Amino acid sequence: MSEWRYWLNEQRGTLTGLAIFLVMFSVYVANHPAGFTANVVHTAANKGVLLAFVAMAQALVVITAGIDLSVGMILVLTNCLASWIVVGAAVPTTLGVVAVLATGTICGAINGALVIYGRLQPIVATIATGAVYFGLGLLLRPFPGGSVNEDLADALTGRLFGVIPSSLVALAAVVLIIWLPFRKSVAGRAAFAAGSSEPAAFMSGVPIRRGKFAAYLLSGLLAGMGGLFLTFFTYTGEAAYASGSAYTLWSIAAVVLGGVSLYGGRGSAVGAIFGAFAARTTGDMLFAFDVDPLWQPLLQGIVLMIAVSIGSLALLRVRNRLDWFQ
Amino acid sequence: MSETSESRLSVKARLPALLRRADPAVLTAFGCILLLLLLGSLYSSNFLSPDYLLQQLKVASFLGVVSAGMMIVILLGHIDLSVPWVMTMGAMMACAAAGFGATGAFVAIPVGVLCGMALGLLNGFGVAYLRIPSMIVTLASNVVAQGLMVVYTGGFSPQDSAPPAIRWLATGTLVPGVPNAILVWLAVSAAMVFLLARTAFGRAVYGIGNSERAAFLSGVGTRRVVMIAFILSGALSAFGGVLLAGYASKAAQAMGDAYLLPSIAAVVLGGTSILGGRGSYLGTVAGVILITLLQSILSVMQMPEAGRQIVYGIVIIVMLLLYGRAPPSR
Numbered sequence: 224m225s226e227w228r229y230w231l232n233e234q235r236g237t238l239t240g241l242a243i244f245l246v247m248f249s250v251y252v253a254n255h256p257a258g259f260t261a262n263v264v265h266t267a268a269n270k271g272v273l274l275a276f277v278a279m280a281q282a283l284v285v286i287t288a289g290i291d292l293s294v295g296m297i298l299v300l301t302n303c304l305a306s307w308i309v310v311g312a313a314v315p316t317t318l319g320v321v322a323v324l325a326t327g328t329i330c331g332a333i334n335g336a337l338v339i340y341g342r343l344q345p346i347v348a349t350i351a352t353g354a355v356y357f358g359l360g361l362l363l364r365p366f367p368g369g370s371v372n373e374d375l376a377d378a379l380t381g382r383l384f385g386v387i388p389s390s391l392v393a394l395a396a397v398v399l400i401i402w403l404p405f406r407k408s409v410a411g412r413a414a415f416a417a418g419s420s421e422p423a424a425f426m427s428g429v430p431i432r433r434g435k436f437a438a439y440l441l442s443g444l445l446a447g448m449g450g451l452f453l454t455f456f457t458y459t460g461e462a463a464y465a466s467g468s469a470y471t472l473w474s475i476a477a478v479v480l481g482g483v484s485l486y487g488g489r490g491s492a493v494g495a496i497f498g499a500f501a502a503r504t505t506g507d508m509l510f511a512f513d514v515d516p517l518w519q520p521l522l523q524g525i526v527l528m529i530a531v532s533i534g535s536l537a538l539l540r541v542r543n544r545l546d547w548f549q
Numbered sequence: 550m551s552e553t554s555e556s557r558l559s560v561k562a563r564l565p566a567l568l569r570r571a572d573p574a575v576l577t578a579f580g581c582i583l584l585l586l587l588l589g590s591l592y593s594s595n596f597l598s599p600d601y602l603l604q605q606l607k608v609a610s611f612l613g614v615v616s617a618g619m620m621i622v623i624l625l626g627h628i629d630l631s632v633p634w635v636m637t638m639g640a641m642m643a644c645a646a647a648g649f650g651a652t653g654a655f656v657a658i659p660v661g662v663l664c665g666m667a668l669g670l671l672n673g674f675g676v677a678y679l680r681i682p683s684m685i686v687t688l689a690s691n692v693v694a695q696g697l698m699v700v701y702t703g704g705f706s707p708q709d710s711a712p713p714a715i716r717w718l719a720t721g722t723l724v725p726g727v728p729n730a731i732l733v734w735l736a737v738s739a740a741m742v743f744l745l746a747r748t749a750f751g752r753a754v755y756g757i758g759n760s761e762r763a764a765f766l767s768g769v770g771t772r773r774v775v776m777i778a779f780i781l782s783g784a785l786s787a788f789g790g791v792l793l794a795g796y797a798s799k800a801a802q803a804m805g806d807a808y809l810l811p812s813i814a815a816v817v818l819g820g821t822s823i824l825g826g827r828g829s830y831l832g833t834v835a836g837v838i839l840i841t842l843l844q845s846i847l848s849v850m851q852m853p854e855a856g857r858q859i860v861y862g863i864v865i866i867v868m869l870l871l872y873g874r875a876p877p878s879r
Contacts, residue, residue: 290684337866342874344823346628346684347813351865354810358858365855462855464806472688485682517703521696527689528675535679 236482237494243480244501251504254511261386267500267507268388269380269456275394275499276449277470278477279402280331280442282495285478287435288418288487289338289345293353294446295470297330299462300360301450306369306460309451316372324447330356331443335436353471360462367461376455390452394496397448401441402492410437418487476527477502502530572828574820574872578835585842593849603728609841610734611719611793613834615808616815617741618785620833621778623816624745624758626825627676627683629782631668632812634694636805639665639787640711640794641698647712654712661791662784668694669783673776683779698802709801711794719795730792737785741830754778758825811840814865824875 231238248267252259277294284291301323308319330352337348383389405411413434416424424431449470454460474495481498483490505526509519589596615632622629643661647654668690675686711719721729745751753774756764765771789808794800819836821828843864847857 292684337870341870342877343866343869344875347817347823347869348866350810350813351862351869353862354858354865355862358855358860358862361853361855361858365853465803472692475685475688479685485685517700518696520699521693524689524692524694524696527692528686531681531685531689532675532679535681 234491236484236490237497238482240481240494240497240501244497244504247501247504247508251508251511254508261382265382265388267504268391270507271500271503272388272390272394273449273452273456274470274473274477274503275496276397276445276452277474278481278495278499278502279397279492280445280449281471281474281478282481282483282490282492283405283414283438283442283445284334284345285483285485286418286487286490287414287438288421289435289439290475290485291334291349291439291442292346292471293330293334293349293356294442294449294474295467295472296353296356296360297327297443297446298450298453298470299467300330300356300363301327301447302453302457303360303363303369303460303462305451305454306371307363309371309375309454311372316375319372320375320451323451324444327447327450328440328444331440331446332436334443335439338439339432339435353467357462357464357467360467364460364462367459367463369460371454371458373458376458379452379455393452397445398493398496401445405437405441406491408437410434414438415488418489420488472527473502474499476530479533480530572820572832575829575832575835577872578819578832578839582835582839582842585839585846589842589846589849592846603726603731605841605845606734606838607728607730608845609837610728610730611789611796612808612811612815612841613734613837614737614792615786615789616812616833616837617737617830618782618789619812620741620816620819620821620828620830621745621754622683622782623813623821623823624754624825624828625775625778626758626761627775627779628813628823629672629687629779629786630684630809631672631687631691631694631783632786632809633803633805634691634698635665635668635783635786636790636793636808637800637802638668638694638698639790640800640804641701641709642787643715643791644709644711644794644800645701647715654714657712657715658718658788658791662787665783665785665787665790666780667783668787669780670776672783673779676779677772677775702802710799711797715791715795716798717795719792730796733792737788738830738834745830750774750777755826758822758827760826810861810865811844814861815840817865818868820872823869 252263255263257263277298280294280297281291304326305319305323308322309316310319334349334352337343337352338345341348379389379393381389383392409430410433413424413429413431414437416427416429417431417435421431477498478490478495479485479498480501481490481494481496483495506519506523509522514522586596595601615636619629619632639661642664643657646660647657671690671693672683672687675681675690676683717729718733719730723729723732745754753764753769753771756767756769757771757774761771786805790800790805793804797804815836816828816833817823817836818839819828819832819834821832843860844857847860852860
């Protein structure tokens, strides 16, 4: 009887994210001149999937009560790398994909090692590693260019059976293969426990370090997948500082919208995906409502500001003023 | 056991009083500055000439002003990531105000700084009263500032060249041989030292950085202090932007992007704990000079932008690993 209530309580953030996305997407589609067609959904899916990968990456780290300000730069680095090596026949392409994903994972591992074993603050450590990753990306691609295996790119960004966007299928596969097993594993539970209360987790004999390290590692892998998909969408690699920091920024917004607590221990990567799609829809909505493009960055900033202020509603429930200071 | 601690004490006791009291991090930073100068002088003999050193100090003063604001916020255990566009906004608004005739030129600098304070108020309110993590509020307000500037510059072509007063402040020389920018930095530094060491506000900043809860229970209005700190940071960022506009003689989009990472790095390299509550302003000055010299040497060696980013990142990580680590949790 009460089991589903526990489940509902646990998934509240994710369901809120889903609700926000559904409301925004229906408003968007209702105001879109073409209406609810496969084309509109396809475009929205392809735009959203990129941010969804980065948001999942961010969510994994945020769940451990950390933050990763280098996710956008890992995306840029893997994008630049993929535009060099994901080319040619089937075998070189496969090797290239593996190498790109491995690079992302290594970036995540470096972040994790610095934060967990180096005991550095995640904010500064990841800003610094982000600069390194961006520098490496810029070394690989001083000017935008490169190419990618277009057959693979078209297969992963096209449509299955003419209706379902294959990028969404890929995203669902990643959730099934990476997120769900992680969530159920000892390491995943340890990551949640460490985010919720590290001393308590330690006292209970939870392998905190292993759990947190796994979260950072998978976060790098997911950001690498984002970089790979960016290459599939654009067919080129580009080391743009602005785009890297924008992805980092919107990944945080997506995580907040998706109901992942910034204090750690609560939320899910699935929620972050809904948050990412909701965040992307805000941009599209401004387009559907025919807002002057000049005003779009400002309106997006204001939406972002409101999104991050949502969390402070919890202050209304604080009974003791000492609880302000976590 | 007691013997070793005794001998360590005696080594310490033998040092001159000034060295004994000094923060090892600050000493390391100054040591690195000397090392960089030495390396530079091996590369080119111009490195030790007074002209070159004064030029470096002049370039450092923009970063110095921005880092002063960043330091107050970091001492609280927070961070201000809105520096890039607050700087740009300060510069653009100051140049815009100068477009309105004589009165405009007169109020140009205050207008720029006030805009920075307004954004700082937004940051401070979010952090202190809404209790949103500072990193996130300031990231968002950075986007808001960027959006405001896009709207402002998009519709028409505003005045963007810096008025003579701002140029004089950044590049003129009041005292023969010493650029004004250095004097401005000195003035800001003197104010910072006074603020941090001699006022109740400064004490409260260190107290909150150590434990906001304890500071609150000791009767400090912690929320007000945090908000004022963010306003100061916004004001100093914007002022740094105004000075930079005077140096470059115009305000440009994204002119502040190159200042976020160096300003954080300067504060951290100067031995200020990123967790808050610990650090001296002298260290920040050392950090600023260190970063500026590093930049200068990298550009003299014609290192491309990519290499510079990598070197920055690695230097910051190494310095953090040397003395920025959190205590072991168990």
